[in-house]
Amino acid sequence: MSPPGRFLRYFGLAKPLASGSVSGLDKARALIDVPNPTLGVLFFAVHLFYPVLLLFMPIPLIGPLLPELFFLACCGVGLMTVWLAYNLAFVLQDFCVVCVGAPADENSSSTSLCLPPCWKCSRTAVNYFRCAKEGCPGPAKISASSRDIIDNRIALCNRCAVRCPFCAEAIRQEDLHSVTDRPATLLSCSAEGGGGEASAMAPTAGIDLQTLEEFNLQLKELADKVQKRMRALSTELAISASGHPEILELLEEARKLVDNLRRQDLRPDGVTYQWLISLHARAKAREHVEKWAYEMEQCNKCSTEAYNAVIFGFAVPQGIDRADMWFNRMLAHDVVPDVKTFATLIQACAASRDSTRASRYFQRMEGFGIAPDVWVFSQLISACASEDHDPHSLRKAEGFWRSMQQAGVKPSNFTFMRLLKACANAGDARKASHYFNLSVDAGCVPDVVTYTQMVSVFINSGDVHGAERWFGELEAAGISPNVVTFNSVIRACATAGDVKNACSWLGKLETAGCHPTEHTYEALITSVLYHKDFVGADSWLQRMLDTGVSPTIKIFIILLKACEHTGNLCQAEKWFSLMIEAGVQPDVQAYNSILKTSAVHDSFGRFRIRQPTCQEQRKWFLKMYEAGVQPNEATHDILTRSTCLPIVSAVASSVAAVLQSYSHRFCSIGN
Known part of the structure; x- marks a missing residue:
């Protein structure tokens, strides 16, 4: 049951009775610690006696207010329903169908037809357990005649399956076996515990636990392979390797392994789901991660390790909301x-x-x-x-x-x-x-990554000498620099506008056997744009395309913003066309930059003063709309303020001219 399933406990009005507590208040709070359905039954039961309370049992003081109190209670129940719907839709993100029949969760004190009660607390058991510790007194104490004992294994619910009831040893996951994974002849049992006719009629297809353990071991080995290849490929390619053929081949091998497991009539256990989820999480295959996680919950094989793997699958940019959702589902399934x-x-x-x-x-x-x-x-x-x-x-x-x-x-x-x-x-x-x-x-x-971090400290300040000094420390330590190290030095040169040094370090990068990346060219383009050298920036961009290095949206944003500062709309349109040709999809920031450039200048570079409405802006805004790019607040700000920009610029230029003429006049008088 999820935490909102006990409304009063969730808001701190009720709580379970702690061991050794004798306080009357604690006992009262434990008495009202009931699930929401029980509160609902009580609520509607009181409504049955509402006429009796009004006609035959007048209550002093409260009697006249009874209709209003019942109305407020109904309003409270309505708000509670909306709150529960919110939790289902936005917190757990799952709507449940509640089935009325034999109870199947561990909060029930009765037992179903086939599932035995817990050996300790009489709740519905979900696992069979046999302690593997040598010298445990459990096997000698239990009686095989009891209906919750199968092959010296005791039935336990999830809450009790933490420590061995006899030796207090921590229970390992591999020592627990689901009650539904036993042979079907053992699943049928009567209230008296005998097998009877149902046992004789049940099929005898069993499960080979050793074989299942072998499958789990193979899945673990595949997950380790995926992790190693993801790390190696990401380092070699400098990008995520989630869609790489080698990774896809390993995932296909895992799928075949699962098909083979099912062909042998083996049911996956908690460890199986744990490694299936972990394997796909390491491969960044988030759709498959959630697929196996939902199946795990349906089969009631949830574990802490499995949910940890699900959350790890969403440890990616913009993935925190989904990770938080699965954390809430973890708590809802009573997984600690x-x-x-x-x-x-x-x-x-x-x-x-x-x-x-x-x-x-x-x-x-x-x-x-x-x-x-x-x-x-x-x-x-x-x-x-x-x-x-x-x-x-x-x-x-x-x-x-x-x-x-x-x-x-x-x-x-x-x-x-x-x-x-x-x-x-x-x-x-x-x-x-x-x-x-x-x-x-x-x-x-210290390794190459450590020294690279030290070099990158000097990027923001543009301290080329500091970056070069730590690069020398790296070489003095006998460590070979990588492309990221060279890029960090070039970026420091770019911040300082040191084009000569940036080109020199590009030559050192190529001499060392490294290949320039998009980050290398981004730094080189930034270095020449420091001096508003559009020709040099265009040259580096063309060289980047000629060498087969795919440009990123960030490079084109840098180029467009340089045009924005200088008002060169013609150049901005040229780079925007190159961005489309290179297969880079423009985002809202790219469109905002070119909208801002077109607010003051036109395609011919002419300064706009007498046109309150901008035809260029209309053209680019329509292109933005046709491309399906959603405008943001910055877009609105540019469009609403653009008509004032020419006037403000003109006034500023006039004031500057007047001040300059007065300064010349005063200088001539002084002379």
């Missing part, structure tokens, strides 16, 4: 989150560049009583470092760093990497050197 759950949620926040949400998950984790580990703190710092344009990102990252030190958690190399990234965003070379030295003192061995 662990430290890895929250670490993965915070990782999803980092991918979506949302440190505020990451801080909230950190607080929720503390509410669950879960102690954060190094991975949690590292992801929190990473979430802060991902916010490139936030001037307070370094301060927030250092706050989590101090919390990490206070908690006594030892940092890893990844922790220092994300701290260096936060320093690079802030352009704080002093703090970057401090954390670099701390990482060395902590026993971390």
